Amino acid sequence: MNEQDKLPFPTPSHWINGRAVPGSGPVIDVINPADESVVASVPGGTAEDVDKAVDAAVAAFPGWSATSPADRIAVIRRLAEGMQKHNESLAETITLEMGAPISFARQAQAGFPVASTLAAVAAAEEFEWEETIGNSLVVHEAIGVVGAITPWNFPLQQLVTKVVPALLGGNTIVLKPSEMSPLSALMFAEIASAAGLPDGVLNVVQGTGPVVGEAISRHPRIDMISFTGSTRAGKSVSVAASDTVKRVALELGGKAAHIVLPDADLDFAVSRGLAFAWSNGGQACGAYVRMLVPAGLQETVVEKLRAAAAEYSVGDPADEATRIGPLASETQRQRVDGYIRRGVEDGATLVVGGPGRPEGLETGAYVRPTIFSDVDPSSVIAQEEIFGPVLTVIPYTDDDDAVRIANSTIYGLNAAVTGEEEHAMAIAKRLRVGQVDVNGGPHNFQAPFGGYKQSGNGREMGRAGIEEFLETKAITH
DSSP states (O other), rough: OOOOGSOOOOOOEEEEETTEEEOOOEEEEETTEEEEEEEEEEEEOOOOHHHHHHHHHHHHHHHHHHSSSHHHHHHHHHHHHHHHHHHHHHHHHHHHHHHHHHHHIIIIHHHHHHHHHHHHHHHHHHHHHEETTTTTEEEEEEEEEEEEOOOOOSSHHHHHHHHHHHHTOEEEEEEEOOTTOHHHHHHHHHHHHTTOOOOTTTOOOOOOOIIHHHHHOOTTTTEEEESSSSSHHHHHHHHHHTTOOOOOEEEEEOOEEEOTTSSHHHHHHHHHHHHHHHHGOOOOOOOOOEEEGGGGGHHHHHHHHHHTTTOOOSSSSTTTTTTTTOOOOHHHHHHHHHHHHHHHHOOOOOEEESSSSOTOOOOSOOEEEEEEEEEEETTTTHHSSSOOOEEEEHHHHHHHHHHHTTTTTSSSSSSEEEESSSHHHHHHOOSSSSEEETTTTOOOSOOOOOEEEEESOBBBSSHHHTTEEEEEEEEEE
16 A cells, blocks of 8 residues: 555544544543553543534534435445545554454454445435335435444444444434544544535544533434443433433444354354454454354364464464454453453363463453353353453253353344254244354345344444434325
8 A cells, every 4th residue: 555545643633513623621542452552642522522513513414414315425435435545544543542453454444344334325325215105205314413422342333334324314423432442533534524525514522431422412402322332331321312312223232142053064163153253352242252062062162162262363463463462451351351260260161261461461451362161151251241352162952952042141132053054044033133144144234233132222234224314204295
């Protein structure tokens, strides 16, 4: 990539009404989790900063919502081109702010947002913005000003799955990125502006959840909240938003079960299952963190996992050879290490990894990638979201037992099934989750993504993702 294709390091600031706006309050340091250095400081936003962003979004709404879908699509298509052009800058920044290995950052952290954006464009091109039902004209139109609150683990992808469909629907945005990984959001805002997005349509307010997130959730002139994060935080957002009866879409925690059937290709199941458990350091709501295996095959599967785990190098995320970098923060490291210790205390069999730091990595938010077997499905490590590179292997007796275990948590975001196709499809239909991967089917950016139970409500991606940000009006004549 030419240097001219790289974005300059973002100026830490808010982004309001089409320009970088410095903050006036205390600053929040952005920490490189690999070496604990301060790489930037962003303003700690206030309720007043949110008011300014809302003012800009409200003022921009009439003009943006009145543009044709074709014009909005053209802007978003240029936005996708801009993200593709600046892939390396985005990937390097995300590696710096939250520790994703650079090879993974290029492919997923910076690559998936482009694919997601183009999928949303394709969905918008086919969308019926108006339809006739009997003697009524049914119009699908923008809901208004959307408050988007996004997490630190996939800072650009989770931003795109909210902001892009909301923009395609004609909405304006007030976005709060995570204070742990806020820099890629500013780069996105600059790319969007260069793509022709009018001033005020997208606004970014930096800050914490208890201050900025709360102000956005409660704001009387914000018409909808779209939140991705923990189930605990999602409950708080719902309560804060309830006074104004605004729409709330939540994409929350997960505890995905990967059911390996007796007729599965075990080498494939182990390779894919471990990759989806440990990618991004296990910091993914959809990570395949529970591997359910037939009791009689557990020993065989565990030995294959032990061998596969040896291929996962842990280290500096800027190193092309690194497959698992640091966790996103020291707080997260301590949390995950605590769960690993709990697994040992509760009697699960430690296969690889364990408590403490990896050898030679005394600085940075590193944990030892860990696999437990003989895990009790009702134990803490099998029920609670760990959000780190920790895989639990749980034996089952038959199909009914596997389905019961898979459905036994408070979560219902996603799952996976590996085995003979017809058998696997039958199991998939019994799982109480929003998305199931059968035998490693290629990821479909048009398919709706979202959860059952305490994994949230609403859907992202494709047509369903656009519908989430629209109101429906019936004009009867």
